[in-house]
Amino acid sequence: MNHTRRTWATVDLTAAEENINKIRSIVGGDCAIMSVVKADGYGHGAVEISKTIDKNTDYFAVSNIDEAIQIRVGGIKKPILILGYTPPRSMDLIAKYDVTQTVFSYDYGKMLAQAAEDLGKKIKVHIKIDTGMNRLGFSVQNEEEKALSTEKIKELYKGKNLEFEGIFTHFAVADEPEKPF
Template structure:
């Protein structure tokens, strides 16, 4: 496989191999399972640290829309050459109103004041809060919102959307309630072409309708958004580094800050040049396992900012031996999230700019 390197660091201590073809396949799989007319790729937070511009370019022909959190993220995609429509999820303000128009970004209107905020000719989509409790008009205000939209013909409405709060895992009755609320709302907006609510979790975990466009972010990167795992989603990122030092330690030797771990026997300790400054949660201290030379080995002691230590037992390996931290044959983001008490989104977005990105087309 040929790998393309992005923004080369002079001396990176670790790198993430990102398989663009895997992302494209995941996107197509989710689109097919949803059975919707269109598919919406969520690439906020630098595509969950996979590289928003590079990922978006690769999947642009297969995606109908892109979604970002902020105007700055939308501008980044435009500057990177993206031509497809881009929806900004966050609230528009007077300071960003011109940017929507200049960079051909679609705004989210989730409060009546937003109609006055946006410039003439701006495209927008309506957001309704059917149970997420974050942004959006309330369902009981749908008729009034429709009237506001009719009164503001100087703006162009292309869609209406909502967001599931509990679709990450199967078995939630609230998903059905939200679905029914949104279905009722859309009856008042039949002339609006796009209606979307389902994310990866809704497609993976629920047999419900998905309106005419499905959104996916973490799903196209290879993960269900909740705890349940599906083998039809393939993780696209593998994070690798190397051993920088090996030394022999005696039984009962303490390791790292606060001496939370002591060697159970005499053996070899490997030092790895990554830590929470690179994206390994400190909450994984004494819980993480990494893949080295065909085996999983325990990370020991508290995770430090720049290093972790791994106990190899009686196995002595040379410095520069490759270490797989995340993905590949080692633990994936589900494993990390389970041990860290968080979700895969946080695991992926925690990966910092110190980690080099290398792209493969397949």
């Protein structure tokens, strides 16, 4: 324990394991679970937490390529999704460590596809939809934006260097009933 700090966190890995086991028992085996372990497992040790919950986790999510490499090198074999931006020049690392990248805009998707083509590789991707967080994602805030985003995603899908695995969002205001998302 660090006695110069006034606060600390004690992580009970047994409790983390019990929590993921309980979640699995509720959702069942037909529902995939993605465990988010970004920011060093929210300060609790990404590798340790990931190994502890690995048995009942189908997919892991991290913020960036460095975090993905950390848990991959730490022994995680399951799929890993990067939720944030990875520079196209780092697509060699995405391919080397078999990581999935988020695509949050048409232009970014085109850059990733070109980088993958230059490497002679296919890059696995998930599409991010912006439902109100207004940070990253294809916008669907109105009918015009929905239509434009749909067309842009379809165009990216026609390419041969991006392997589409999934689509996701982050509900920013799920507790505000007056917001449509």
